[in-house]
């Protein structure tokens with residue numbers, strides 16, 4: 001299966017993707033950086049699922065993408081499902097600008113309190129959203145707005161700078177908003193001066209369709225149609241790999257071990 005310079009091929013773990021270029025000639029894993037000559041640094045990647053549906057299509061694809069990294073050395077992943085959380089959007093009260101202090105991110109007392117420290121400690125954030133009318137979900141938008149504490153906050157401003165961001169989407173139909181959705185998430189990464197990773201298969205991140213080939217048909221009895229999308233799930237795995245690669249490069253640069 002080929003497309004846009006990417007080659008999809010079966011291997012022991014299912015469908016893998018590699019770019020059809022000399023650099024990636026050995027396929028997935030080529031980006032894996034040798035651990036023999038340097039100190040192993042644990043990389044943490046946090047996936048945040050913005051679907052209102054628990055254990056739905058988006059969550060299943062996100063889980064698969066991050067569990068794909070488990071074979072790699074020194075990687076920790078975690079997933080937060082926003083559907084489990086209770087929080088509102090940003091009220092633009094400017095409390096964070098004036099009063100934010102160590103451990104006190106936002107004046108609102110809600111579940112964002114548990115999410116802020118996790119975002120702070122990881123190297124990369126993979127934001128996964130279903131397409132809702134050609135854009136990210138309301139849940140995801142509310143969560144992103146609450147991250148203003150990391151832009152203008154008195155104690156935590158600039159703290160997402162140089163973290164790696166990846167955008168992942170699921171849509172029901174082709175041509176109905178995957179690119180605009182990924183773009184809306186990437187805009188947030190740019191605003192935070194994060195480093196944006198892409199899968200290369202989708203230029204703006206990674207995406208899957210929850211109907212066959214994105215044509216609006218579903219297979220009866222299949223709970224997660226998005227997992228049937230070989231091209232899309234391969235793009236999600238590649239996005240996770242690319243995030244890991246970039247996170248390692250940033251860590252290596254910071255510790256003076258560059259090039260890794």
Ligand SMILES: Cc1cc2nc3c(=O)[nH]c(=O)nc-3n(C[C@H](O)[C@H](O)[C@H](O)COP(=O)(O)O)c2cc1C
Nearest residue numbers: 051056057058130131132133134171172173176210
């Ligand atoms: C409010 C709403 C708006 C939607 N808008 C779109 C859309 O614009 N384009 C599209 O392809 N799918 C759209 N969908 C379908 C979802 O993106 C799709 O069913 C997806 O698989 C849902 O994933 P989830 O079950 O993980 O939430 C919409 C769904 C909802 C609930």
